[in-house]
Structures are given as C-alpha cells and as structure tokens.
Amino acid sequence: MVDTIDHEDSATAPIIFFCNPARPAVTVPAPNGGRRWEFMLQADEHEKDLLDDAAIVRCIRQALQTLPASSPARQAGESIHILRKTVYTFHATLATTFRADRIFLLGDAAHLMPPFGGQGMNSGLRDAYNLCWKIALLGQQDTSPRLLESYQQERQPHVTQMIYFSASLGAIIMPTQRALALLRDCAFISIQRSKPLRRWLAEMEVKPRPVYRAGFLLSGRSSGQLLPQPMVTSANGQRLPLDQLIEGRFCVFTLYEKQAEISDRFQGALWQRLKLQQICLCPTQEALELAKANLPAHISLIVDESGQLGRLWRHHPNQLLLTRPDCYILAAFHSSQLASIEGQLERYLFPTI
Structure with a gap:
C-alpha cells in the first residue's frame, strides 16, 4: 500500500481497478490531492523488494500505461511523490460471539473484512448505531437486559454476508490466473450489454442489504427494514x-x-x-x-x-x-x-x- 501526492482533484478523481493478473492493483483518490495505490504482493516476492521506491514507481507507471493518454490520473501520475508505504495483509474473520457478559465487541474487534466492498468502517458504524441506543435505553428506562441480546442477533448475520461479499469481490477483481481473468472479462462484457444488469452492478445493488430477520422486531412484512433517508x-x-x-x-x-x-x-x-x-x-x-x-x-x-x-x-x-x-x-x-x-x-x- 502506497500513499502518494499527485495533485489531482480528489472530488472528481476516479477509483481505478487494474485487473491485470500479472499484477492486480487498485488506486483510490485521497484528500488534499493525494492518491492511494494498492498492489498485490506475489508469492515469490519479498516485502522489502516491493517497498523500494524504484519498484513502487515502476509499478505505478506500468499501471498508468494501461490508461488512455488523456486520462487525468495518467497525467497526474507523471510526477510521483511517495508519502507512505507499507505492507498490509487483508483478513476475513468473525468473532464467534459479540458479547461476553458486560463486554461488547464492535467494529474491527468483532469482524475484519477485505476492503473490496468498502464496508469495513460502515459495518463498525452500524454496530455502534445498533447497540448504543439500546444501552442508553437500558440505563434511562430500566428496560429488560434481553434488549442487549438482540445486538448479535441483528448484526452478526449481515456482517457475515458482508465478509463473504467483500472476499468474493476480491476474488473477482484480482485473480492471478489468466484463465480466470479471461472468464471474468467475458462476464463483465456481457453485463455491459444489458442495461438492467449494468445498473444493478453500477449502483451496487448486489451488495447485501442490512435487513434484520431476528432480534428486537415485532410484526409486519416491513419489520427489520431500514427507513429510507430522504x-x-x-x-x-x-x-x-x-x-x-x-x-x-x-x-x-x-x-x-x-x-x-x-x-x-x-x-x-x-x-x-x-x-x-x-x-x-x-x-x-x-x-x-x-x-x-x-x-x-x-x-x-x-x-x-x-x-x-x-x-x-x-x-x-x-x-x-x-x-x-x-x-x-x-x-x-x-x-x-x-x-x-x-x-x-x-x-x-x-x-x-
């Protein structure tokens, strides 16, 4: 993972996936004209080799060469200033329980997921929003402690779905086998030819919805659904x-x-x-x-x-x-x-x- 400054407009800069099986990569805009680059470390490579500045610049320029010459990201990447570099290992893990007596696990303490779905922090926020009002109600109104049992009942199923979703996206985006990459490319070309499927994918409707099926719910078909936010x-x-x-x-x-x-x-x-x-x-x-x-x-x-x-x-x-x-x-x-x-x-x- 490399943080750089390229002075591209962060508000309009795109997220770009480089689905090259020889070196899968992704780059996302960062605040203040920054950009983050992520490159897959191959099985036969050592961390210190890829953390060398010359190797980083070479990886970035190889990726940028696949973009159109008029692309703002390619033009901005001609001058590369490295701010930070490190090696991360992505995890897909889930705690067996989110609660032990008066101790509750939220966010990364309860679950870790690959970043491909962009739902790591969102899942932690959903945990906090689910639990905190229940603790407050218990303290203010002396409600039954049973209410707190609903935290894991409601959040664990959705987090489990999100972990599988994120890991599956990673497998689709970053295969290192050329045959699998070709199969993926053919599938996406087919999707692009279908307007409903293209919209379904572009608007991330494939993403698991945070619907509750068990927990503190009463009756009705709409029970467990999240209100819209108009x-x-x-x-x-x-x-x-x-x-x-x-x-x-x-x-x-x-x-x-x-x-x-x-x-x-x-x-x-x-x-x-x-x-x-x-x-x-x-x-x-x-x-x-x-x-x-x-x-x-x-x-x-x-x-x-x-x-x-x-x-x-x-x-x-x-x-x-x-x-x-x-x-x-x-x-x-x-x-x-x-x-x-x-x-x-x-x-x-x-x-x-």
Whole structure:
C-alpha cells in the first residue's frame, strides 16, 4: 500500500481497478490531492523488494500505461511523490460471539473484512448505531437486559454476508490466473450489454442489504427494514434529512389521510415512557398546511417530495409504521392491532410491569 501526492482533484478523481493478473492493483483518490495505490504482493516476492521506491514507481507507471493518454490520473501520475508505504495483509474473520457478559465487541474487534466492498468502517458504524441506543435505553428506562441480546442477533448475520461479499469481490477483481481473468472479462462484457444488469452492478445493488430477520422486531412484512433517508420538509418549512427530524427516538409514522383516526391513541404510559414521536406524512405542501390547522401540535408533519417514504405504504395504505431509534422498522400494523403491539412491547422491554 502506497500513499502518494499527485495533485489531482480528489472530488472528481476516479477509483481505478487494474485487473491485470500479472499484477492486480487498485488506486483510490485521497484528500488534499493525494492518491492511494494498492498492489498485490506475489508469492515469490519479498516485502522489502516491493517497498523500494524504484519498484513502487515502476509499478505505478506500468499501471498508468494501461490508461488512455488523456486520462487525468495518467497525467497526474507523471510526477510521483511517495508519502507512505507499507505492507498490509487483508483478513476475513468473525468473532464467534459479540458479547461476553458486560463486554461488547464492535467494529474491527468483532469482524475484519477485505476492503473490496468498502464496508469495513460502515459495518463498525452500524454496530455502534445498533447497540448504543439500546444501552442508553437500558440505563434511562430500566428496560429488560434481553434488549442487549438482540445486538448479535441483528448484526452478526449481515456482517457475515458482508465478509463473504467483500472476499468474493476480491476474488473477482484480482485473480492471478489468466484463465480466470479471461472468464471474468467475458462476464463483465456481457453485463455491459444489458442495461438492467449494468445498473444493478453500477449502483451496487448486489451488495447485501442490512435487513434484520431476528432480534428486537415485532410484526409486519416491513419489520427489520431500514427507513429510507430522504430530505423532508417540516411544518416550519425547514428542509432536513429524515434522521435529523427523528433525533434517535421511537417514532410512529402514519399517512395524512389516517392521522386523525389515531392522533390521541399514543398518549398512554408506555408511549410516554418511550418518548414516542408521532410523524404524519403529507402528500403535498398544501396538505401539510391543512394538517397544521386540524391536527394536534405534538404531531410532526412532513412532506417527502422524493416519494421514498410513500412507497412503504404502496401496498398497505392503512398501516402504521413503528420505528426504533436506529431508524429500523420495529412493526408494521393496523390501528386495530395497536393493543397487541403495546402488549408485545411491554413484555419485551418491561416484563415486570
């Protein structure tokens, strides 16, 4: 791994994979006009040989020669200034348990994955976002310790998928056998000829989605899915990301057409204890203004012009969505099921009540 300065614009500089079986490599832009280069160390090579500055410059220039002469990366790479060089070993490992009594493992302490999927730090952040609100709720509201058991139930399956995904990408991108490289090239040429497959690959839809199948979940087909993150307009006209409006709270989402029916049904002790926030999704700005005049002030009104939130109600327009502080859907249910949902929540979080 080599860090260099080439003064290329980091905002527009591309990530480039050099899928040459003789010397697989990748280069990614870095801040402040920097660029990182990664070259595979061959089985018959020694670390000290490849860490020699002359060998590094030779590897970089050999890779750049495969780019078009007009490529900004090739032009910027004509002057190479090495800042840092080292040898890394990629790992694909997973802890057998993420918890030992009062000790929890997160991020690299719980799992290590190759960098090809770009999900190492993201996975650690997902771990923290999953666990921290649960610990806070346990300390503030004296909830059942059972809640903490859901951390591994929810995070370990997705991390396992991500490790396999990252390792598989590495095997596809960096084979050292020419026959496998040729097979890969033929597959990608075929994909390029199909617009749906090209979009599927370019938008990384192949990447495992962080959906929970077990853990602190109640009912409904949407349960365990992550809320989308659109920009929404609030009742005071402010434009902000949805999670800034939620602010790490339990929320219940309803459509504008159904809000009046359930406005006063979330005032009980359980919902007060959870500090539930009611959010009403309005279809237009005009509907939001009408709701301001007719609904209680404690209900947060929003408009999502992107339509991402509205799609959650496409097949079930009468449902309510109960979400957790980490923006995962806890339950999707109808108003007639509210008493059942309350009972399930109480038994899970406060079994001694």
